[in-house]
Amino acid sequence: MAVRLCDVATLLRSGSWAAEPWTGQVIAAMETQLSNGPTCNNTTNGPSNSNTGTNNCSSPVDSNTMPEDSKTNLIVNYLPQNMTQEELKSLFGSIGEIESCKLVRDKITGQSLGYGFVNYVDPKDAEKAINTLNGLRLQTKTIKVSYARPSSASIRDANLYVSGLPKTMSQKELEQLFTQYGRIITSRILVDQVTGVSRGVGFIRFDKRVEAEEAIKGLNGQKPPGATEPITVKFANNPSQKTNQAILSQLYQSPNRRYPGPLHHQAQRLRLDNLLNMAYGVKRFSPMTIDGMTSLAGINIPGHAGTGWCIFVYNLAPDADESILWQMFGPFGAVTNVKVIRDFNTNKCKGFGFVTMTNYDEAAMAIASLNGYRLGDRVLQVSFKTNKTHKA
């Protein structure tokens, strides 16, 4: 690849994004992600795991204690619900050659469990994937990319449910309470969605099940320092083990449905139409009232019927790469493919590329938001791909 993602992030951070009021939120989310880079906001994010040989925290390699650890196999957590295995492969394939890739699904419903594995051919690509894709925002999620621990029964079912916590207890304090029992993989305190106040309920995932067992013995029914009530600590329900009712309700949900209700959806549509009016200065009928790709002839032409909406991105720099396209379009929704068109001899970008997005709304939002944006010293032109890529 011509440019590493961190270089691109630096480029973006240099203040070239001229956010407009109606795209402020989305761009702000992107800027946050880009300027933060690979985040370490989770307990043991990615390569900070002690069982990983190479990492970005410069820990020495200890091949004696963890000789079996793979340096090519990654686990990817917090994937958007709708992301497919093919999209996962496409995203991580932009870094380097993939040996294998698996999205983990519920055995009964087939629904994504929100995580997957990517095994690279070259350990350097695995390391690069952690450094460039960990912390990437995709839709409402911030994905986590880290080395997969060797699969073993001892690391399964190590997640604890904790209730009765003081409402003032922070995630850090929760970890401080549990860390004496083992290595914490993740921790979380649930908060009220409206007020943001702690619900007094949390989760602690340990590296090993035996560590979780010891924590239950040591902390269940105990009062944390300063607390007036004892806490309850027990094994968390396995989220894939659902009641029949939950399974049924899942089966009746369209896999592509993302908005919670018709009112929200309507609001989304109105907002989208306003954006498109601003972007194009034209009125437009609602394509979502008609299923399929054929209803939009004359407005746009998707790259391939049935595979999504192809977007043309023009005025990319010679050293642009696939990563920047993932970074720019990923926050808007499901991206199935990105492609930078390069000169055969120089391997430099010829100034344009393509992005394929699954859902019309998200593609249109991305276009309305990204068309006209300044990337470095260039103003991007972003539109649905047409038969002829140049304007008259």
Added chain:
DNA sequence: TGCCATT
């Protein structure tokens, strides 16, 4: 009792 961490 979950911004779904072991194929």
